[in-house]
Amino acid sequence: MIRTCCAFFLVFISLAGAIRAEVKPVMLFLSAKDQPDTLGYNLVRELPALLYGAVSEGRIPLWDSPEKQIRILPSSLKSIEESNNLSFSATPRLFIYEKWTLEKKKLRCEPTGFYFSDRSPAGAEVAFGFVDYSDVELILTSTAITANANGRCFATFKYILLNHLYFYNVVQFGDRKISSLDESQKIKRQYSPILTDGQNPPPESKKISYRVEKPAADEVSLATGSVTYELLKMIEDYLNGNKEVYLNFGGDKISGIKDPGTIPSISVKALEVEEIWTRTDTAMDSQLLAFTVHLDNGALQPMTPEDLFKLDIRSGENNLNGLLKEKEFYFRILSINADLVTKEESPKYLKALRKYAWNQVKEFVKYD
Numbered sequence: 001m002i003r004t005c006c007a008f009f010l011v012f013i014s015l016a017g018a019i020r021a022e023v024k025p026v027m028l029f030l031s032a033k034d035q036p037d038t039l040g041y042n043l044v045r046e047l048p049a050l051l052y053g054a055v056s057e058g059r060i061p062l063w064d065s066p067e068k069q070i071r072i073l074p075s076s077l078k079s080i081e082e083s084n085n086l087s088f089s090a091t092p093r094l095f096i097y098e099k100w101t102l103e104k105k106k107l108r109c110e111p112t113g114f115y116f117s118d119r120s121p122a123g124a125e126v127a128f129g130f131v132d133y134s135d136v137e138l139i140l141t142s143t144a145i146t147a148n149a150n151g152r153c154f155a156t157f158k159y160i161l162l163n164h165l166y167f168y169n170v171v172q173f174g175d176r177k178i179s180s181l182d183e184s185q186k187i188k189r190q191y192s193p194i195l196t197d198g199q200n201p202p203p204e205s206k207k208i209s210y211r212v213e214k215p216a217a218d219e220v221s222l223a224t225g226s227v228t229y230e231l232l233k234m235i236e237d238y239l240n241g242n243k244e245v246y247l248n249f250g251g252d253k254i255s256g257i258k259d260p261g262t263i264p265s266i267s268v269k270a271l272e273v274e275e276i277w278t279r280t281d282t283a284m285d286s287q288l289l290a291f292t293v294h295l296d297n298g299a300l301q302p303m304t305p306e307d308l309f310k311l312d313i314r315s316g317e318n319n320l321n322g323l324l325k326e327k328e329f330y331f332r333i334l335s336i337n338a339d340l341v342t343k344e345e346s347p348k349y350l351k352a353l354r355k356y357a358w359n360q361v362k363e364f365v366k367y368d
Contacts, residue, residue: 021102021103022102022103023100023101023102024099024100024101024174025097025099026099026170026174027171027172028095028096028168028169029168029170030043030044030095030166031092032044038150038359038360039151039166040150040151041151041160043094043145043161043166044091044094045090045092046146046157048089049089050139050143051131051136054136055077055088055131057074058073060131060135060136061132062074062128063130063131064127064130066115066130080127080128084118084120084126085121086126091128093119095114095115095116097130098112107195111133111161114130114131115130116128116129116130116131140156140158141157143157144157146337147337147338148338149206149336149349152202152204152205153337203278204279204358205278206337207274207276208275208333208336209272209333210275211270211273211331212231212273213330213331213332214228214330224330228330230323231320231323232270232271233268234313234315234320234323235268235271235293238313242311243260243266246263249300249301250300250301251266254297267296268293269294269295269296271292271294272292273292274290274302275324286325287305288305288308291308309321332346332347345365349361351364
């Protein structure tokens, strides 16, 4: 009897919880031109481009609507594109379908799919179709979005979607069509504080590549020039004293010589370094990804952090890893995430990374 009562009580509690929970279908509209530059990416442009290959090859189902009654074949998609002179991968509009479960002050959001459409040159609505979220979740979970210098280098599509890190308007909320911007804003203001997946945000990290070379006398201070020379000389001396390392990293293909004893003096022209820079509350840290030595007649194969750990390149009290961490040498930034950086802009970008908000470095460079 006691067990029966307990079981009934648990069922009652479960049903009561289900009754309290309110599930609403929600549709969001995103426009490519409305996405702010401070995000560092444009979800509307990136998502169709990410999925297009698999959709056009039939590996991801494309449906006529969220009800998924008719599957649109790759040949049909191609016909839609060609007859309207449009491209699925370049559509500037995106509808995101979600299911919001509201219970007390908690909100659980589940994406359910994406609807892709565009307008023809004549202004007619052109529908490409609907993609179910479950069919692409693995891709979205494992793929980081392409970010420019303002963005983070580790933000996945799934993280961005679950946390609504994009600009959108609500166009359907439950059974109600939302026709005005004011009404959309009201819904966003009401639910934005709890509209989150609850995950900790990824660190403020950027993928940086830079080049170390001997600077002109008027480019840097005497101290910076001295550290730069020391760094380049450290690598040069190490390779000349360990010519088998030079050969192991492709030196034989550069010089055509395979006998360490007959290799002439090695001259290091520059270094190219690829790192992840992460900003913390108190400092900026860097993590090495790849290290490439450039010689007068070519470049050695890139060295990994494991390679450099085993080689243990040092000179006196200084070691290579320590110098790279301190960054007291002259270098110019080549790229930040997916953005290439010119030689003229490099000092401005470096200043922005050291002193400015990391989601506005492009603006700093533009107006500095």
